[in-house]
Amino acid sequence: DAMVIQNPRYQVTQFGKPVTLSCSQTLNHNVMYWYQQKSSQAPKLLFHYYDKDFNNEADTPDNFQSRRPNTSFCFLDIRSPGLGDAAMYLCATSRDWGVDLRGGETQYFGPGTRLLVL
Amino acid sequence: DQQVKQNSPSLSVQEGRISILNCDYTNSMFDYFLWYKKYPAEGPTFLISISSIKDKNEDGRFTVFLNKSAKHLSLHIVPSQPGDSAVYFCAASEVDSSYKLIFGSGTRLLVRP
Numbered sequence: 001d002a003m004v005i006q007n008p009r010y011q012v013t014q015f016g017k018p019v020t021l022s023c024s025q026t027l028n029h030n031v032m033y034w035y036q037q038k039s040s041q042a043p044k045l046l047f048h049y050y051d052k053d054f055n056n057e058a059d060t061p062d063n064f065q066s067r068r069p070n071t072s073f074c075f076l077d078i079r080s081p082g083l084g085d086a087a088m089y090l091c092a093t094s095r096d097w098g099v100d101l102r103g104g105e106t107q108y109f110g111p112g113t114r115l116l117v118l
Numbered sequence: 119d120q121q122v123k124q125n126s127p128s129l130s131v132q133e134g135r136i137s138i139l140n141c142d143y144t145n146s147m148f149d150y151f152l153w154y155k156k157y158p159a160e161g162p163t164f165l166i167s168i169s170s171i172k173d174k175n176e177d178g179r180f181t182v183f184l185n186k187s188a189k190h191l192s193l194h195i196v197p198s199q200p201g202d203s204a205v206y207f208c209a210a211s212e213v214d215s216s217y218k219l220i221f222g223s224g225t226r227l228l229v230r231p
Contacts, residue, residue, distance in 0.1 A: 042221040090161060109161030
């Protein structure tokens with residue numbers, strides 16, 4: 001009963017070669033998030049969508065883009081991956097934001113895609 | 119500039135004993151705190167949370183304590199079980215950016231049988 005699905009689980013790409021990671025959800029949640037987690041570090045929010053409204057974190061590099069063609073799917077595009085972009089990329093969803101986080105509802109995470117850049 | 123810090127990367131505890139995982143934060147605007155648990159090859163899952171208007175929240179074997187003056191929270195697991203072995207992340211959000219969770223780097227808990 002996977003609720004947040006990420007494919008592939010492992011992705012190998014070459015330095016500078018564009019790569020796309022995908023995320024889908026069966027929860028019908030309004031909000032989808034992308035996090036980057038480097039080894040032994042905290043997950044860091046890159047951006048999120050509230051429905052079709054895209055919200056970029058101020059310190060997210062321009063190299064990272066995202067698309068959300070419909071409620072269920074969200075993609076992370078890395079235009080020119082560098083060695084420093086090797087990380088675990090986590091997708092998450094939440095029904096709403098703000099009030100829901102405080103009401104106990106929270107973000108539901110996928111298993112992540114580990115990206116290796118050669 | 120880490121706003122949420124988990125200074126112990128790992129913790130080992132005997133089964134049946136108490137596990138105490140600690141978390142410190144620097145942002146006084148944080149008003150909601152969460153703990154997530156992560157098993158290998160799975161995404162983090164929500165465990166327990168606490169609002170800044172409380173100093174304690176309990177859910178079965180799990181209790182979170184919040185000390186606002188010290189900007190410190192802790193997760194207590196009593197009694198610890200081998201199935202609790204996982205990485206535990208502390209996270210926080212602030213009222214003006216309540217969609218956004220700021221995570222700590224995690225503590226790996228090993229519960230020895």
